[in-house]
Amino acid sequence: MIILDKATIVTSEKEAIGTIVVENGRISDICYSDNEDFEYRIEKIIKENPDAEVWNLEGKHIIAGGIDAHVHFREPGLTHKADMQTESQAAIAGGVTTVFDMPNTSPATISAERLRDKIQLAKGRTAGKIGFHIGATNVNASQICSLVLNGDPATGLKAEDIAGVKVFMGSSTGNMLVDEKETLNELFSISEKPVLVHCEDEDTIKANLAAAIEKYGDDIPFTEHENIRSRRACIKSSIKALELAIKHGTKLVLCHISTKEEIEMVRAAKANNPEIIAETSCNYLWFSNEDYSRLGSRVKCNPSVKTPADRQALREALANGLIDTIGSDHAPHLLSEKEGSYVKAPSGLPSIQQSLPVLLTIAHEEEIPLTRIASVFSEKAADLYGLKRGKIKRGYEADLVIFDNTKEFTVRNEDQLSKCGWTPYDGVTLRGVIEKVLIDGAPVSLK
Numbered sequence: 001m002i003i004l005d006k007a008t009i010v011t012s013e014k015e016a017i018g019t020i021v022v023e024n025g026r027i028s029d030i031c032y033s034d035n036e037d038f039e040y041r042i043e044k045i046i047k048e049n050p051d052a053e054v055w056n057l058e059g060k061h062i063i064a065g066g067i068d069a070h071v072h073f074r075e076p077g078l079t080h081k082a083d084m085q086t087e088s089q090a091a092i093a094g095g096v097t098t099v100f101d102m103p104n105t106s107p108a109t110i111s112a113e114r115l116r117d118k119i120q121l122a123k124g125r126t127a128g129k130i131g132f133h134i135g136a137t138n139v140n141a142s143q144i145c146s147l148v149l150n151g152d153p154a155t156g157l158k159a160e161d162i163a164g165v166k167v168f169m170g171s172s173t174g175n176m177l178v179d180e181k182e183t184l185n186e187l188f189s190i191s192e193k194p195v196l197v198h199c200e201d202e203d204t205i206k207a208n209l210a211a212a213i214e215k216y217g218d219d220i221p222f223t224e225h226e227n228i229r230s231r232r233a234c235i236k237s238s239i240k241a242l243e244l245a246i247k248h249g250t251k252l253v254l255c256h257i258s259t260k261e262e263i264e265m266v267r268a269a270k271a272n273n274p275e276i277i278a279e280t281s282c283n284y285l286w287f288s289n290e291d292y293s294r295l296g297s298r299v300k301c302n303p304s305v306k307t308p309a310d311r312q313a314l315r316e317a318l319a320n321g322l323i324d325t326i327g328s329d330h331a332p333h334l335l336s337e338k339e340g341s342y343v344k345a346p347s348g349l350p351s352i353q354q355s356l357p358v359l360l361t362i363a364h365e366e367e368i369p370l371t372r373i374a375s376v377f378s379e380k381a382a383d384l385y386g387l388k389r390g391k392i393k394r395g396y397e398a399d400l401v402i403f404d405n406t407k408e409f410t411v412r413n414e415d416q417l418s419k420c421g422w423t424p425y426d427g428v429t430l431r432g433v434i435e436k437v438l439i440d441g442a443p444v445s446l447k
């Protein structure tokens with residue numbers, strides 16, 4: 001038994017001083033100091049459990065370990081950039097204890113066999129918990145509809161082995177573009193699992209890129225990224241996804257929202273389908289188009305980061321509850337791969353190690369209550385994916401992050417645990433130093 005005594009406990013409901021009792025890997029009790037019998041109850045527990053470890057956490061905060069449903073750990077196939085071992089360790093250092101990996105690996109996770117292989121590959125190799133999404137293509141929709149319902153007896157894959165279905169309605173990476181109307185209708189009619197959609201309109205992007213090549217030749221400046229991966233491309237595709245989600249009542253996760261218009265669209269769509277989930281990533285809450293000239297390819301991700309006004313609208317949506325979940329979209333590439341021309345440099349940013357501190361810093365800057373952070377960081381995702389973790393609640397698995405919210409630190413590339421060894425946040429000062437992480441009630445290494 002571990003008694004996490006007198007910390008400031010942060011949940012989506014309140015932020016208050018209290019004590020958490022961890023027993024057999026689970027949260028067995030929570031008492032708040034504003035309860036009349038608080039001291040008496042804690043003394044009684046300690047007396048009855050003389051072997052219990054008591055950690056005095058006065059001045060520290062505790063939040064449930066993050067559930068990040070949007071990571072690219074690059075395995076199998078791209079292990080020169082990242083692998084499940086290194087990236088899951090980076091996740092822990094960022095306060096993230098559960099991740100769901102995206103299917104655009106090599107080969108892509110688009111069948112029962114590939115998903116089973118990926119699950120096998122992960123066994124015993126990750127520092128935290130890991131689950132997997134399956135990828136949709138223009139040809140596998142019927143197969144996926146059957147898998148999410150019945151699993152696959154031939155491979156032994158169970159329906160519960162699938163976290164969600166990823167749909168690229170814009171070909172970000174790999175050959176997973178889904179653009180056929182019938183296929184989209186079939187996929188959006190899935191009701192058993194979340195359907196996670198990357199929305200950027202392919203035709204718009206192609207036309208913008210062709211225009212940029214015409215204008216700049218081989219030397220497209222990185223500042224053009226937001227014009228090529230344009231706001232119009234996002235809006236056009238998101239409208240389609242939201243309409244389909246309303247039509248079918250889909251548990252749609254609109255991934256990495258990057259524009260203020262999409263926020264307004266989601267607000268309207270949720271009135272018709274309250275199951276719609278709005279996801280953004282810290283990248284869109286932190287960076288803007290003003291960073292392209294300084295960071296170049298190091299801030300090239302898809303969708304592109306947009307204007308400071310978009311970033312501010314996203315921060316407001318985080319504050320007012322319109323944003324439901326944060327996915328890091330952690331997508332490592334080597335710096336050597338990021339060198340070179342605009343067209344050559346791949347899109348994607350490693351960022352998972354900054355997950356909780358970036359949110360804490362934004363909460364501080366914008367005066368957003370930490371209750372909102374608890375909601376977007378883990379609680380909403382716990383409900384969405386049906387997990388008994390990610391909440392500070394009796395009976396839940398004790399995945400907990402202890403941090404000092406008064407301390408600041410400066411992010412440095414050399415401290416990154418991701419195999420790629422760099423972060424676009426290099427040099428940035430963030431608030432919230434993570435001191436201890438527990439998974440299933442046991443402390444885990446932060447390095």
Ligand SMILES: [Zn+2]
Binds near residue numbers: 070072102329331
């Ligand atoms: Zn992604």
